[in-house]
Amino acid sequence: MPFNEFDGDATELLETYDFLMKYIIIGDAGTGKSCLLHHFTHNAFKQHSQHTIGVEFSSRTVKLGEKRIKLQLWDTAGQERFRSVARSYYRGAAGAILVYDITNRDSFMNLPRWLADARALASPQLVTVLVGNKADREEDREVEWAEASRWAAENDVHFLEASSLTGDNVEAPFLLAARAILLAIESGTLDPEKAGSGVSYGDRALRRVNSSSRLSFGSFTGGRRRGTVKLKSWIPRGKCC
Ligand SMILES: Nc1nc2c(ncn2[C@@H]2O[C@H](COP(=O)(O)OP(=O)(O)OP(=O)(O)O)[C@@H](O)[C@H]2O)c(=O)[nH]1
Numbered sequence: 001m002p003f004n005e006f007d008g009d010a011t012e013l014l015e016t017y018d019f020l021m022k023y024i025i026i027g028d029a030g031t032g033k034s035c036l037l038h039h040f041t042h043n044a045f046k047q048h049s050q051h052t053i054g055v056e057f058s059s060r061t062v063k064l065g066e067k068r069i070k071l072q073l074w075d076t077a078g079q080e081r082f083r084s085v086a087r088s089y090y091r092g093a094a095g096a097i098l099v100y101d102i103t104n105r106d107s108f109m110n111l112p113r114w115l116a117d118a119r120a121l122a123s124p125q126l127v128t129v130l131v132g133n134k135a136d137r138e139e140d141r142e143v144e145w146a147e148a149s150r151w152a153a154e155n156d157v158h159f160l161e162a163s164s165l166t167g168d169n170v171e172a173p174f175l176l177a178a179r180a181i182l183l184a185i186e187s188g189t190l191d192p193e194k195a196g197s198g199v200s201y202g203d204r205a206l207r208r209v210n211s212s213s214r215l216s217f218g219s220f221t222g223g224r225r226r227g228t229v230k231l232k233s234w235i236p237r238g239k240c241c
């Protein structure tokens with residue numbers, strides 16, 4: 001699905017933002033997690049990608065509608081020997097990008113384990129996007145789109161296929177997760193002020209606080225009160241993780 005159907009873009013912006021969100025990138029070794037993330041942050045395929053050792057961090061600020069969102073991206077190692085160190089970074093994640101390789105059936109069969117771990121350790125409101133990577137290798141496909149789509153629906157996760165090589169759909173999973181998290185905030189099911197939510201208010205909100213004692217939150221619901229949020233509610237509480 002092309003991203004413009006989500007009504008957003010991933011334009012890099014000034015270092016001001018409304019929300020800070022923590023994401024983890026998980027899935028079997030070799031599925032292309034680091035390449036997917038690299039394409040998202042550098043707009044290019046990562047040549048000669050090596051196995052990730054433990055965890056690597058990167059970030060990118062994106063725009064969704066009027067909201068600027070800084071994504072903290074934790075790229076975890078898929079290799080079994082790093083499983084325990086990688087799991088220690090799951091805590092308080094708001095979004096999970098769960099990656100399998102469409103040409104590797106084992107990586108699809110292992111998804112339940114990855115999802116169970118993430119749901120056990122990350123934010124209780126974790127938003128998960130399943131990505132079938134290497135969609136450019138259609139001739140080697142071992143997992144049909146329909147099967148993966150069914151699994152995603154049964155497990156209540158979003159789903160799309162992507163290619164870190166061609167760049168197809170590399171931005172969509174990150175933006176789709178951000179949109180779902182924003183909707184959870186709007187509906188009141190996710191409170192950015194709650195420890196472990198994986199989301200916190202950003203410095204853009206703080207700047208607006210400095211020039212006004214009350215803030216308009218547009219069409220959003222900021223916690224308990226709709227439309228406006230009291231000054232003290234908008235002071236960021238440090239990092240979200
Ligand atoms: N054809 C194709 N190859 C890809 C794609 N994405 C990644 N690869 C290749 O897949 C291999 C593994 O990619 P990585 O991104 O390092 O895999 P990873 O999931 O980060 O692996 P770990 O860090 O060990 O967990 C590399 O040789 C990449 O060049 C893709 O979309 N298409």
Ligand SMILES: [Mg+2]
Nearest residue numbers: 033034051052
């Ligand atoms: Mg990697």
